[in-house]
Amino acid sequence: MRKIKEYLIEKLLFSSVLITVGVTLGIIAVLGFEAFRFFNEVSIVEFFTDTQWTPLFTDKHYGILPLLSGTLLTSFIAIAVALPLGLSIGIYLSEYAPKKFRKTIKPLLELLAAVPTVVYGFFALIVVTPFLQGFIPNLSSFNSLSAGIVMGIMIIPFISSLSEDALHAVPYALREASYGMGATKLQTAFKVVVPAASSGIIVSIILAISRAIGETMIVAIAAGQQPRFTLDPTVPVETITAYIVQVSLGDVQHGSVEYRTIFAAGITLFVFTFLLNTYSYSIRKKYQQRYE
Amino acid sequence: MNSIQKNRFKDRLFMYWGMFATLIGLVLLVVFIGDILIDGLGRIDWSFITNLPSRKPDKSGIYTALIGSIWILILTAFIVIPVGVAAGLYLEEYSKKNWLSGVLEINISNLAGVPSIIYGLLGLEVFVRIMNLGASVLAGSLTLSLLILPIIIVATREAIKAVPKSIQDASYALGASKWHTIWYQILPAAGGGILTGVILALSRAVGETAPLIVVGALAYVPFAPENPMDEFSVLPIQIFNWISRPQHGFIENAAAAIIILLLITFIMNGIAVYFRNKWQKKWK
Amino acid sequence: MEITMEKIADKKTVVHQTNEVNQASKIEVKDVNVWYGDFQAIKGINMNIKPNTVTAFIGPSGCGKSTFLRLFNRMNDYIDTHRMEGKIKINGNNIYKKKVNVEELRKEIGMVFQKPNPFPKSIFENVAYGLKIQGIKDKKFIIERVEKALKQADLWEEVKDNLKKSALALSGGQQQRLCIARTLAVEPSIILMDEPTSALDPISTSKIENLIFELKKKYTIIIVTHNMQQASRISDYTAFFYIGELIEFGKTKKIFTNPEHKRTENYITGRVG
Numbered sequence: 001m002r003k004i005k006e007y008l009i010e011k012l013l014f015s016s017v018l019i020t021v022g023v024t025l026g027i028i029a030v031l032g033f034e035a036f037r038f039f040n041e042v043s044i045v046e047f048f049t050d051t052q053w054t055p056l057f058t059d060k061h062y063g064i065l066p067l068l069s070g071t072l073l074t075s076f077i078a079i080a081v082a083l084p085l086g087l088s089i090g091i092y093l094s095e096y097a098p099k100k101f102r103k104t105i106k107p108l109l110e111l112l113a114a115v116p117t118v119v120y121g122f123f124a125l126i127v128v129t130p131f132l133q134g135f136i137p138n139l140s141s142f143n144s145l146s147a148g149i150v151m152g153i154m155i156i157p158f159i160s161s162l163s164e165d166a167l168h169a170v171p172y173a174l175r176e177a178s179y180g181m182g183a184t185k186l187q188t189a190f191k192v193v194v195p196a197a198s199s200g201i202i203v204s205i206i207l208a209i210s211r212a213i214g215e216t217m218i219v220a221i222a223a224g225q226q227p228r229f230t231l232d233p234t235v236p237v238e239t240i241t242a243y244i245v246q247v248s249l250g251d252v253q254h255g256s257v258e259y260r261t262i263f264a265a266g267i268t269l270f271v272f273t274f275l276l277n278t279y280s281y282s283i284r285k286k287y288q289q290r291y292e
Numbered sequence: 293m294n295s296i297q298k299n300r301f302k303d304r305l306f307m308y309w310g311m312f313a314t315l316i317g318l319v320l321l322v323v324f325i326g327d328i329l330i331d332g333l334g335r336i337d338w339s340f341i342t343n344l345p346s347r348k349p350d351k352s353g354i355y356t357a358l359i360g361s362i363w364i365l366i367l368t369a370f371i372v373i374p375v376g377v378a379a380g381l382y383l384e385e386y387s388k389k390n391w392l393s394g395v396l397e398i399n400i401s402n403l404a405g406v407p408s409i410i411y412g413l414l415g416l417e418v419f420v421r422i423m424n425l426g427a428s429v430l431a432g433s434l435t436l437s438l439l440i441l442p443i444i445i446v447a448t449r450e451a452i453k454a455v456p457k458s459i460q461d462a463s464y465a466l467g468a469s470k471w472h473t474i475w476y477q478i479l480p481a482a483g484g485g486i487l488t489g490v491i492l493a494l495s496r497a498v499g500e501t502a503p504l505i506v507v508g509a510l511a512y513v514p515f516a517p518e519n520p521m522d523e524f525s526v527l528p529i530q531i532f533n534w535i536s537r538p539q540h541g542f543i544e545n546a547a548a549a550i551i552i553l554l555l556i557t558f559i560m561n562g563i564a565v566y567f568r569n570k571w572q573k574k575w576k
Numbered sequence: 577m578e579i580t581m582e583k584i585a586d587k588k589t590v591v592h593q594t595n596e597v598n599q600a601s602k603i604e605v606k607d608v609n610v611w612y613g614d615f616q617a618i619k620g621i622n623m624n625i626k627p628n629t630v631t632a633f634i635g636p637s638g639c640g641k642s643t644f645l646r647l648f649n650r651m652n653d654y655i656d657t658h659r660m661e662g663k664i665k666i667n668g669n670n671i672y673k674k675k676v677n678v679e680e681l682r683k684e685i686g687m688v689f690q691k692p693n694p695f696p697k698s699i700f701e702n703v704a705y706g707l708k709i710q711g712i713k714d715k716k717f718i719i720e721r722v723e724k725a726l727k728q729a730d731l732w733e734e735v736k737d738n739l740k741k742s743a744l745a746l747s748g749g750q751q752q753r754l755c756i757a758r759t760l761a762v763e764p765s766i767i768l769m770d771e772p773t774s775a776l777d778p779i780s781t782s783k784i785e786n787l788i789f790e791l792k793k794k795y796t797i798i799i800v801t802h803n804m805q806q807a808s809r810i811s812d813y814t815a816f817f818y819i820g821e822l823i824e825f826g827k828t829k830k831i832f833t834n835p836e837h838k839r840t841e842n843y844i845t846g847r848v849g
Contacts, residue, residue: 002469009471013382016375017396020445023438024399027410030417085313092310098656105314107565112317114492114561116499118528119550122535123324126331126543156317173693177755180649180687181706181762182296182679184303191709196696207405214407216502217528221535241409241502248412248506254421262506266413270406277405281398295711296679 034263053227066227070237075212077148086159094167121221124150142224142236166200199287206280216241332547349541357530359516367433380448404442412506427508430520440493447489451482484571495560501528608662632807635817686759692751694743706762729757749780
């Protein structure tokens with residue numbers, strides 16, 4: 001009796017784990033199926049080469065490039081903000097800050113990532129854009145610059161926390177060796193500790209990039225909804241995610257090509273983040289083994 | 293300046309830059325929140341909480357959205373906690389180290405990185421269309437459950453890992469079965485850690501907008517949901533909707549609703565941190 | 577010219593030393609106390625160390641000998657709760673004065689640690705590290721120094737064809753000699769060694785002991801060790817520490833054959849661990 005109970009419980013728990021596999025398969029199936037039907041009607045060549053994305057207009061074009069450029073542009077700006085700040089914070093907290101300071105400041109910084117993204121969208125649109133317009137008079141009300149900057153602030157803790165963990169894991173003996181030869185903390189940090197923690201730092205950066213690419217509300221609110229194949233940060237653009245939101249808010253007929261465009265856009269996004277996540281996972285595994 | 297003095301100077305300079313970088317994010321957060329308080333605090337009164345949405349900004353309230361958010365929160369918790377904790381338990385206590393456990397682990401790590409809007413697309417097809425739940429509270433909760441499932445699994449595993457092995461050994465030595473040991477020893481011991489993870493994950497769910505928009509949650513619902521099959525709105529969607537309106541009155545409303553949303557988020561985070569500290573002390 | 581330190585009962589420490597020794601001292605320690613928070617790790621130590629000698633610090637674990645050693649290059653500075661009182665003069669200059677540049681100081685005083693801690697870089701980069709952080713860019717000069725240091729550390733013959741190889745690929749004993757070479761490359765005058773052979777096998781240990789013997793001609797060496805035989809084999813002077821106090825300090829031969837203090841004798845003969 002007891003054995004049967006134990007057996008059933010184990011199987012029950014295992015079925016919960018299987019749900020996670022089901023989710024992945026579900027995502028691939030749903031995106032794949034709808035995207036497949038989309039590509040029955042739209043040529044894949046057009047999808048990747050056309051520089052216009054106008055599925056909701058009468059003159060329909062299905063080129064993903066404008067959405068892709070919008071996504072990459074906002075993500076690039078976000079990383080340009082978050083990387084130097086996040087990495088500096090990570091190094092400062094791990095190499096300079098007193099232990100007590102580090103312990104109080106880390107959860108506070110992580111609060112930055114806990115703020116709902118719709119709130120950041122509000123900041124970007126209502127606070128940051130008007131502020132930046134004071135310096136850049138021709139900045140549109142919707143633009144990738146302020147969306148990117150605010151997104152960058154949001155992802156700071158992804159880089160700072162994870163890279164601080166990686167830096168902290170470097171054996172103290174290496175720092176001692178360096179200090180013992182007359183190196184300053186800065187020299188020790190950049191010549192010894194950062195290189196030794198590089199895999200962990202790279203993981204943190206990749207995760208931050210992946211997060212920026214998939215971020216939705218900030219860009220949907222502040223970057224605009226005009227697909228535009230451009231690298232100009234002052235004009236409205238549209239990201240993949242913002243497009244999906246735009247279509248979801250309208251009343252597009254289920255089963256129409258327009259409806260399927262969000263899955264074609266979605267699978268493009270999924271492939272990007274999937275590759276980034278898998279890559280970061282493989283680095284993390286390698287690096288764990290090295291320290292174990 | 294000789295090279296050693298130069299190096300010392302650079303060292304100092306970086307230290308100050310590091311301090312600045314550490315504080316700038318927090319300072320900006322404070323500035324943002326201050327700005328929102330200025331914009332929205334005056335708008336908050338009892339009628340703002342209890343009014344239904346309206347075409348007139350000063351008559352609008354967050355009642356339906358707030359009730360929707362609470363529905364989503366409770367329903368999501370009911371769905372995701374048993375599944376997430378069970379999966380975490382299995383992976384930590386039962387799973388053997390082989391190719392399968394490797395695949396499961398990569399899979400969960402990957403799911404944690406899938407953009408939330410993709411979960412929305414999954415929920416739209418599976419829950420709304422195939423299972424025919426429509427744009428209901430249930431469909432929204434199921435979608436958010438899948439979204440935060442990996443977070444809860446990882447938190448459960450971490451919490452169980454932190455439980456000293458001696459507790460298990462003691463239980464086994466007394467002749468307890470595996471499940472008995474897990475249920476009466478490991479789960480209570482890991483409870484604080486699991487609870488922390490669950491609260492943080494739920495706080496993320498409360499702040500989510502995009503997947504619920506894709507699932508079909510509405511920006512305007514004239515009445516609060518009364519059962520899981522009702523249509524619904526949530527606070528973040530209400531905020532998003534108000535931000536996208538041109539009249540200034542709605543911006544005030546958005547700011548006021550953001551104050552409420554942030555309050556909920558920060559309280560949940562605070563509770564989580566409180567439990568984490570209390571729980572961590574237990575093992576020190 | 578013998579320096580003796582006696583601990584009389586539980587009272588004050590009295591120092592007997594001749595003036596002659598004082599003048600020739602490389603390192604002078606005066607009334608040094610160290611605290612970690614409320615815990616006093618070093619209690620009123622006085623000591624003089626002569627140039628071109630090997631001094632061994634012995635004593636049971638936790639007796640403060642490592643803490644004491646780390647005072648000489650101010651490595652304890654990075655411990656938040658660390659507090660130090662007293663004077664340590666090296667070449668006549670108090671290294672705990674406010675104006676002292678610790679980076680400059682550590683160039684002068686090399687340190688070798690308990691476990692070999694090569695950087696995860698190439699052999700060459702490890703040895704060149706100290707020169708590069710000083711801002712030296714002259715490649716020819718660096719190459720010469722690296723070669724010289726590796727030769728001094730008796731490692732050159734083993735690695736000269738593989739200087740680009742990762743230092744982590746070396747054996748433990750080779751790694752420790754690499755760490756010694758790394759220290760020698762910046763040409764310090766004092767070398768501090770914190771149990772440098774405790775993680776090594778007997779053959780590697782004897783190689784390093786021979787090396788210390790050679791290095792003594794040019795450097796002043798202080799070595800912390802748990803190994804009595806090692807202390808008696810390689811050192812000229814020995815200092816015995818017990819719970820933060822310096823119990824006895826004198827010529828190694830004397831300490832090991834005819835210690836003044838009962839505690840020293842007990843420890844050396846293995847009755848106290």
